[in-house]
Amino acid sequence: MKRLGGIALAFALGWLVAMLTAGTPYAGDIKRVVGPGTLVQLQTPWGVRSAFAPFWESWQLVDAIFFDRARIDHGKMIQGAIDGMLATLDDKYTFYQEPDKAAQTTDDMAGKTGGIGIFLRFADGRAYVWKLIPDGPASKSGILQNDEILQVDDQIVATLIADKSVDDAATALSARIRGKKGTSITLIVQTSGTPARTVTLQRDDIILPSVEWERLSGDIAYFHISEFKRNTPDVLAEGMREFSRTPIKAMILDLRRTPGGLLDSAQRVLGFFYDGTALWEERQAGSLIELTTTPPDSDISRVTVPLYILVDERSASASEVVAGALRDRYPGTLLIGTQTFGKGIVQNIYPLSNGGTIRLTMSQWLTPNKLHIHGTGLTPDITVNDDPAARADAPCVADRMPKAGETLCRDPQLTTVLGLISALR
Template identity: 40%
Template sequence: MHFTARKGCSMERAWAIIGKITQWVAVIAVAFLGGWITGRIVGVSPIDVFITGVSNADARLLTPGDRRQQFAVFWDVWDLVEGNFYQPEAIDRQRMVYGAIRGMLGTLDDPYTFFQEPEEARQNRESMEGRFEGIGAYLRVENGQIIIDRPIRNSPAEQAGLQPGDIIVAVDDQPLAELIAGLSDSDASARAVSLIRGPAGTVVRLTIRRPADDRVFTVAITRAAIPLITVNSALLPDGIAYIQITEFKASTTELLDQAIAELRPQQPRAIVLDLRNNSGGFLTTAQEVLGRFYDGIALYEEERGGVNKELRTIAAPADRRLYGIPMVVLVNGGSASAAEVVAGALRDERPNTTLLGEKTFGKGSVQNIYTLRDGSSVRITIARWITPEGEAINGVGITPEHVVPASNEAEYAAPCVPDRPAEDSCADAQLYWALKLLREGIAPPAATATVTAP
């Protein structure tokens, strides 16, 4: 979410959720980059603010005369192509326009300022509303193949037996490789999603190749409405509340309030807030989440022209607050954007709060996302953000006070929440040390906390 880009590997990964958003609410919000889009209305165009990339150099606005002069050469080339290219049937004017837009944005040397064609933009706009109709699986694009990254829990995809790493060979007997040939990863992902998703109650046939045993099989999956659960919680032994937030979607605050309503009567004495692999989401949601844990500054934005803007937490009802009690926030390299805002703000502003885990991703700039007249969108970096204590994290990330590498060695037994709640324990070094710190005041050994310089 969020595109958003799920963020930090050597190959370009295109992430998408298979599904069709149920239009149950019109979301008007400010958002952080996690690969997902929504909007607030400015004139007639939705605008979205996401956390990402770098830089917002000042520039002189062109007058109408300047624009005509600047674009004269562009139209000269356009006319030459129209009049002289030897295969006129190959001329696709829409692709030429979109290609020109991409080329223009590419000159800014900012990977977070980019253009999306209508179908991909629509999928991104829809994905943050939190309820889908489809099979319920996350996809990635790898080496020209569409791969199941993971099925959503209790989704039709999971119930049909789809597994992480499964390769989608065909959709309704249409070979997928042919349908996405020559497309970029993001366009291939958008194409696959448009083929696989559909209304609840309809059926899609997927031909799957499973690399683990090189087996090819076809499965018919009935699509369904799939709420995306972004908050998981439990009361662990010794009165420690565990809260995991996986993304900051429009529905996340309501889900967090439900979790707090269940936890508060049990009078937790400490909190583990798990933001690992949380790739971001809405800024307003991040501010609302922070408002459940303290009242104060959430972040500062440094805008074009050197203007600084203070953004505060959004207050929660008194019965939906967990103020004051000790907290450990778990983070890692998959914690990005809005997750970094929340982690940095809790560290800087909330008493008795400690970060533990691994250095975060480091997305520290802000974008506006403008929906254009044909449904396409352009994402433009307009500012950077810093933590309440003035730390700029873009490209650097946040290093927790207690650096603990991920480990599943048996010595780090901890309650299995939320992935395997039926089991008594599992290995999770970061959760193990968070609980040990809260229960016994024992921090991880210094040797564990070796930090590699960025």
């Protein structure tokens, strides 16, 4: 028995020495033999070290034995492990973002990024300019809406986005296009039916629009918030100041197709209308925490005119916080449209050491009157469906465009609100 044990030990030691010689597939790299788990396990919290043992054992087996070395990607293995862990929570709002995507999300939510001022769309493995930001570098350089982007610097776009989902393709291409203000970028683009052309331009700081406003006939202030970014309240304040110069008789807040955004941005937006409870937050222990509105700058007076809020099935999260709070706390508020999405939970974003982030659900929220909306949404006071057969008799607001030869748009929800305001006079 001793002899067998000695043979086994000698064999094991011989195997390890052989693995560390340059003539082996492992080229002397001990990490490729034992895997990082042997060292990293020392950093695993003691209370769960035994539970993690099968994970590290699996990592070590793959890393040391799997025959096709080219298919081993440690980054993907780690991301897959994190994704799998979070998937067990059965919460689609809790997820991991890899570093490039996390950086882009941070820029987007700040409302400002270094780039050339375009939005992308993808179809059939190709990338196109969806929209241009006015006065951005791309717009000034002659790049047009629907131009195909063939190449970014030395990177062929078709190769970059091949076999990627739309989201992953957008992340990969955006990472190439974005950059610090003042740096150069060269694109090869093509307008349909014309030869491809090369465009070299300088990146600039791009303000990502999230608020649009205009004065409609009858002294009606119209605001559309597309997302609650960090700078959304500041941009909204500009519109409020503009309308303060000439009195308005009513206000329309359009939150249709508004997926949400930052909770503190929603609290600041609510501060333009009233002082008090913005929402209640319910955490693990079930206790309610009151979150209040944030007052605007001293030079801005709070809104006092009748308020109408447009909502639809894509009004979610922070837009539901605002719509629900205003109905509960701003007298006479009316919600017009269709049932909202129903996202009544809150996520926080936690940075990781590799530059990635985890977005983790930390609580659920209730309206000031303590109404739960998660999974059900807000029911409008007046339900108006977006009837495709409706007449085009409304002003064209936000990104709506009239049909050729017409000046008005089909927007039955806005038409209903304008009728309600007209009846008050």
